[in-house]
Amino acid sequence: xxxxxxxxxxxxxxxxxxxxxxxxxxxxxxxxxxxxxxxxxxxxxxxxxxxxxxxxxxxxxxxxxxxxxxxxxxxxxxxxxxxxxxxxxxxxxxxxxxxxxxxxxxxxxxxxxxxxxxxxxxxxxxxxxxxxxxxxxxxxxxxxxxxxxxxxxxxxxxxxxxxxxxxxxxxxxxxxxxxxxxxxxxxxxxxxxxxxxxxxxxxxxxxxxxxxxxxxxxxxxxxxxxxxxxxxxxxxxxxxxxxxxxxxxxxxxxxxxxxxxxxxxxxxxxxxxxxxxxxxxxxxxxxxxxxxxxxxxxxxxxxxxxxxxxxxxxxxxxxxxxxxxxxxxxxxxxxxxxxxxxxxxxxxxxxxxxxxxxxxxxxxxxxxxxxxxxxxxxxxx
Amino acid sequence: xxxxxxxxxxxxxxxxxxxxxxxxxxxxxxxxxxxxxxxxxxxxxxxxxxxxxxxxxxxxxxxxxxxxxxxxxxxxxxxxxxxxxxxxxxxxxxxxxxxxxxxxxxxxxxxxxxxxxxxxxxxxxxxxxxxxxxxxxxxxxxxxxxxxxxxxxxxxxxxxxxxxxxxxxxxxxxxxxxxxxxxxxxxxxxxxxxxxxxxxxxxxxxxxxxxxxxxxxxxxxxxxxxxxxxxxxxxxxxxxxxxxxxxxxxxxxxxxxxxxxxxxxxxxxxxxxxxxxxxxxxxxxxxxxxxxxxxxxxxxxxxxxxxxxxxxxxxxxxxxxxxxxxxxxxxxxxxxxxxxxxxxxxxxxxxxxxxxxxxxxxxxxxxxxxxxxxxxxxxxx
Numbered sequence: 001x002x003x004x005x006x007x008x009x010x011x012x013x014x015x016x017x018x019x020x021x022x023x024x025x026x027x028x029x030x031x032x033x034x035x036x037x038x039x040x041x042x043x044x045x046x047x048x049x050x051x052x053x054x055x056x057x058x059x060x061x062x063x064x065x066x067x068x069x070x071x072x073x074x075x076x077x078x079x080x081x082x083x084x085x086x087x088x089x090x091x092x093x094x095x096x097x098x099x100x101x102x103x104x105x106x107x108x109x110x111x112x113x114x115x116x117x118x119x120x121x122x123x124x125x126x127x128x129x130x131x132x133x134x135x136x137x138x139x140x141x142x143x144x145x146x147x148x149x150x151x152x153x154x155x156x157x158x159x160x161x162x163x164x165x166x167x168x169x170x171x172x173x174x175x176x177x178x179x180x181x182x183x184x185x186x187x188x189x190x191x192x193x194x195x196x197x198x199x200x201x202x203x204x205x206x207x208x209x210x211x212x213x214x215x216x217x218x219x220x221x222x223x224x225x226x227x228x229x230x231x232x233x234x235x236x237x238x239x240x241x242x243x244x245x246x247x248x249x250x251x252x253x254x255x256x257x258x259x260x261x262x263x264x265x266x267x268x269x270x271x272x273x274x275x276x277x278x279x280x281x282x283x284x285x286x287x288x289x290x291x292x293x294x295x296x297x298x299x300x301x302x303x304x305x306x307x308x309x310x311x312x313x314x315x316x317x318x319x320x321x322x323x324x325x326x327x328x329x330x331x332x333x334x335x336x337x338x339x340x341x342x343x344x345x346x347x348x349x350x351x352x353x354x355x356x357x358x359x360x361x362x363x364x365x366x367x368x369x370x371x372x373x374x375x376x377x378x379x380x381x
Numbered sequence: 382x383x384x385x386x387x388x389x390x391x392x393x394x395x396x397x398x399x400x401x402x403x404x405x406x407x408x409x410x411x412x413x414x415x416x417x418x419x420x421x422x423x424x425x426x427x428x429x430x431x432x433x434x435x436x437x438x439x440x441x442x443x444x445x446x447x448x449x450x451x452x453x454x455x456x457x458x459x460x461x462x463x464x465x466x467x468x469x470x471x472x473x474x475x476x477x478x479x480x481x482x483x484x485x486x487x488x489x490x491x492x493x494x495x496x497x498x499x500x501x502x503x504x505x506x507x508x509x510x511x512x513x514x515x516x517x518x519x520x521x522x523x524x525x526x527x528x529x530x531x532x533x534x535x536x537x538x539x540x541x542x543x544x545x546x547x548x549x550x551x552x553x554x555x556x557x558x559x560x561x562x563x564x565x566x567x568x569x570x571x572x573x574x575x576x577x578x579x580x581x582x583x584x585x586x587x588x589x590x591x592x593x594x595x596x597x598x599x600x601x602x603x604x605x606x607x608x609x610x611x612x613x614x615x616x617x618x619x620x621x622x623x624x625x626x627x628x629x630x631x632x633x634x635x636x637x638x639x640x641x642x643x644x645x646x647x648x649x650x651x652x653x654x655x656x657x658x659x660x661x662x663x664x665x666x667x668x669x670x671x672x673x674x675x676x677x678x679x680x681x682x683x684x685x686x687x688x689x690x691x692x693x694x695x696x697x698x699x700x701x702x703x704x705x706x707x708x709x710x711x712x713x714x715x716x717x718x719x720x721x722x723x724x725x726x727x728x729x730x731x732x733x734x735x736x737x738x739x740x741x742x743x744x745x746x747x748x749x750x751x752x753x754x755x756x757x758x759x760x761x762x
Contacts, residue, residue, distance in 0.1 A: 175556065175733055178724045182563070185717050189570050192713060332573060336566050340721065343559045343566075350555070 043302060046294065047310045053291045054314035055321065060287055063280035071276030075259055077285060078134045079273060082252035084289035089245040096241060107239060116238045120246050122231040127250030129224035131258065140217050147191065154187045155218045160304050163226040168233075170303075175347055180305075182344035187312060190319075190337030225307070229299040236300075244296050309345055316341065427678060428691045434672045435695035436702065441668055444661035452657030456640055458666060459515045460654060463633035465670035470625040477622060488620060497619045501627045503612040508631035510605035512639065521598050528572065533595055535568045540603040541685050548607050549614075551684075556728055561686075563725035568693060571700075571718030606688070610680040617681075625677050690726055697722065 064070065097107040106112060140149050161180050164170040172180070232243055259273065269275075298307040316338050323330050445451065478488040487493060521530050542561050545551040553561070613624055640654065650656075679688040697719050704711050 173733070174731070175728065178728060181720070182724060185720055188713075189717055192573070192717070332569070336570055336573070339562070339566055343563060347556065347559060 043306070046297060046302060047306070047313065050291070050294055050298070050307070050310040051314040051317055053287055053294065054311060055318045056287055057284075057291075058318065060280060060284040064278070064284050066276075066278075072281055073273070073275065075135075075255065075262065076273040076275070076277075077281070077288070078131070079252065079255040079259060080277075080285050081288045081292065082248050082255055084285055085248035085292050086245060086252055088289060088293060089241045089248060092241040093239070093245065096239060107242070113242070116235075116242050117246060119235050120231065120238060120243055122227075122234065123243060123247045124250045126224045126228035126231060127247055128254055129220055129227065130251060131254035133221045133224055134255075135258070136217055136220060140213065149217075150191055151188060152214055152218060154184045154191075156222050157184050157305075157308055159218055159222040160226060160308065163222055164229075164304060167226050167230050175350075179344045179348035182340050182347070183309070183312065186337050186340030186344055187315075188337075189340060190315075190334055192333050225295075225299070225304045228296070229304050232296060232300040240296060240300055243300070244293065247296065248292070305348070309348070312341055313345075424683060424687070427675065427683060428687070428694065431672070431675055431679070431688070431691045432695040432698055434668055434675065435692060436699045437668055438665075438672075439699065441661060441665040445659070445665050447657075447659075453662060454654070454656065456516075456636065456643065457654040457656070457658075458662070458669070459512070460633065460636040460640060461658075461666050462669045462673065463629050463636055465666055466629035466673050467626060467633055469670060469674060470622045470629060473622040474620070474626065477620060488623070494623070497616075497623050498627060500616050501612065501619060501624055503608070503615065504624065504628045505631045507605045507609035507612060508628055509635055510601055510608065511632060512635035514602045514605055515636075516639070517598055517601060521594065530598075531572055532569060533599060535565045535572075536599045537603050538565050538689055540599055541607060541689065544603055544607040545610075545685065548611050556731075556733070560725045560729035563721050563728070564690070564693065567718050567721030567725055568696075569718075570721060571696075571715055573714050606676075606680070606685045609677070610685050613677060613681040621677060621681055624681070625674065628677065629673070686729070690729070693722055694726075 093107060100107060137149075140152075157180050161170075161172060161177070165172065228247070231247075232240070235243065295307060298304070298310070319334055319338075320330070322328065474488060481488060518530075538561050542551075542553060542558070546553065609628070612628075613621070616624065676688060679685070679691070700715055700719075701711070703709065
C-alpha cells in the first residue's frame with residue numbers, strides 16, 4: 001500500500017490520509033507543549049456545557065410537538081441548524097477579528113480565507129457524512145423501533161475507537177478497550193427496560209438487509225466524528241471559527257441540495273422550509289446548533305471519546321434530574337448501568353490504564369498514553 | 382490495640398489474629414517458592430471441577446423434590462453433609478498414610494493428630510460460622526423472596542474482599558476493586574429479569590429489621606470463608622485431609638447440637654434425621670459434600686476470590702447449557718451480564734491490574750501483587 005494511504009478495517013477500502021498523520025501529530029504535539037494543567041478545568045466546563053444542552057433537548061422536543069407529533073419536515077431542521085451554525089461562526093469570526101492585535105495575521109482578509117479554505121477542504125468529508133447520517137436516522141426508524149435504534153447506536157463507541165486507532169493512530173491499552181466495552185454495556189443495561197418485551201431475547205433484527213442497515217447506521221456517524229476530529233486537528237493553526245464556517249457551510253450546501261432533490265421528487269411544497277415551525281422549534285434548532293458547535297470544540301481541543309463520555313454523563317444527569325423532579329423511583333437498571341459507566345470512565349481516564357511501553361503479556365496496545373491528551377486548550381483569541 | 386489483634390471494620394470488635402498474620406505469610410511464602418507454572422493447569426482443573434459440581438446441583442435439587450417440595454428436614458441435610466465430608470477426609474487420610482515413605486512423619490499417629498488438633502483449633506471458627514449461615518439461609522427466605530436473597534448475596538464479593546484485606550492483609554489495586562464491583566454488577570444484571578416486577582425499582586426491603594438481617598446474612602458467610610482460608614493457610618504444613626477432618630468434625634458437632642436443641646423444643650420427631658430421604662437426596666448430599674471439599678482446596682491452595690469467580694463461571698455455563706438443551710433464547714440481560722463478568726475476571730487476574738509499589742495518584746492499594754497468588758499447589762501426597 002502506498003504511504004499516506006490507510007485501509008479501512010471494515011470495508012477494506014483505501015483511504016487517503018493526506019496530510020499524512022505525522023503532520024497531525026506534529027501540529028498537535030507542538031500545541032501540547034503549551035497546554036497547562038489549568039486547562040483541565042476548561043475540559044470540565046466543556047462537559048458541563050454539553051450536559052446542559054443535552055439536558056435541555058428532551059424538554060424542547062416535548063415543547064416542539066403539536067398533538068404529539070412534529071409538524072415540520074425533519075430535513076428543514078437540519079438545514080436551519082446548519083445555517084444557524086454558519087451565522088454563529090461568522091459572528092464569532094468578526095468578534096475575533098476585532099480583538100486582533102496589530103501585527104497578527106488578519107483573520108478576515110481574502111487571502112487568509114482562501115488559504116484556509118484550501119487547507120481545510122477535508123472538512124467536506126465529515127459534513128457530507130453528517131448530512132447522510134441525518135437521513136439515515138429517519139430510515140432506521142422505519143426498520144427498527146426507536147429503542148432498538150438506541151441500543152444499536154451504543155455500538156458506535158467501539159467503532160469510533162477502532163477508527164481513532166486507524167485514522168488518528170491513537171493507541172488504547174487493553175484496560176481502555178475494556179473500559180469502552182463497559183461503556184457500551186453500561187448504556188445498554190440502562191436502556192434494557194425501555195426495550196419492548198419481545199426484543200429482550202437476543203433476537204434483535206434478523207432480516208437479511210437489516211444487518212447491512214445496522215452496519216451503515218453505526219459506521220457513518222462514527223466515520224463522520226473521527227474524520228471531523230482528524231480534519232480539525234490536522235489544521236490546528238486555523239481558527240476554529242473559520243473551520244466551523246467551512247464545516248457548516250458544506251453542511252448547509254449538502255442539506256440544501258437534499259431539499260432541492262426532494263423538491264424535484266415530491267413537488268414544491270418541500271421547499272417551504274419554515275412550514276410548521278414555532279418559537280419552540282426555533283429554540284430546538286438553536287440548541288442543536290449549540291451542541292454542534294460544542295462538538296467541534298470537543299473534537300479540536302479534546303477528542304471524540306471524551307464527547308461520547310460527556311453525552312453519556314448528560315443522559316445520566318437527565319435521568320437523575322427527571323427522577324428528582326417528577327418523583328420517579330430510580331430503577332435497578334439505571335443504578336447498575338450508571339455504576340458500570342462510572343467505573344468505565346475511571347478506568348479509561350485513569351493513569352493506571354496507561355501501560356508502559358514494554359513487551360508485556362503479548363498485548364500490542366500497551367503504549368504510554370499522553371496524560372494531557374484530554375486537556376482542553378482554549379482557542380487563542 | 383495489642384499486637385496480633387485486628388479490628389473488624391464493620392462491627393469494630395477486636396479479633397485475635399493469632400498465629401499472627403506474619404506467620405501466615407511466612408508459611409505461605411515458603412510454599413510459594415516451590416510453586417511451578419505447571420500448577421496453573423491444576424488451578425483450571427479446580428475451577429472445572431467446581432463448575433461440574435455446581436452444574437449438577439439444580440438437577441439433583443429437582444430430583445430430590447417430591448410433589449414440588451422437600452420431605453426431609455433441612456437441618457438433617459447439613460448434618461449428613463458434614464458426616465459425609467468427615468468420612469471422605471478419614472478415607473483420604475488412610476490412603477495418604479499408606480502411601481507414605483519410610484522416614485516421613487507418620488500421619489495417623491496419636492501424637493501427630495493431637496499436635497495438629499491443637500494447631501488447627503482455629504478451624505472451629507469457620508465451622509461455627511458455616512453452621513450459623515445454614516440456618517440463616519432459611520430465616521432469610523421468610524423475610525425476603527428468593528430472588529431478592531440471591532441479589533443481596535452478590536454483596537458478599539465486596540465484603541469478602543474487605544475481609545481479605547483486613548484478615549489476610551491482601552492488597553488489591555484500584556482496578557481490582559473495580560473488577561470486584563463489576564463482578565457484583567455483572568451477576569446482578571444477569572439476575573435482573575428474575576426479580577419480581579415490584580422490586581426492580583430500588584425499593585428492596587425497607588423494614589427496620591431487614592437491614593440488620595441483610596447485614597448478618599451477607600457478613601456471616603463471608604467471615605466464614607475468609608476465616609476458613611486464614612485457618613487452612615496458617616497451618617500450611619498440616620495435611621489438608623487432617624484439616625478437613627477437624628473442620629468437618631466441628632461442623633458435624635455444631636449441627637448435631639442444633640438437632641439436639643430443636644429436639645428439646647419441638648419433640649423427638651426432629652431426631653429422625655433420615656426421614657424423607659431418598660437415593661436422589663443422598664446424591665444431593667454427596668454433591669454438597671464434594672463442593673465443600675473442593676472449597677477447602679480453593680481456600681488452601683488458591684483463595685476465596687477465585688472460588689467466587691469459579692461459582693460465577695459455573696452459573697454462566699449452567700445458563701448456557703440449559704439454553705442449549707431446552708432451546709431457550711439467551712436474554713439480553715444474560716449476554717450483558719456475562720460480558721461484564723468476563724471483563725471483570727480479566728481485569729482482576731490481569732498483570733496490568735497489579736501496579737508497581739510507587740507513590741502514584743494518591744491511591745493506597747497500589748502494591749505489587751504476587752502473580753503466583755492464584756496458582757494451585759497440589760497436596761503433597
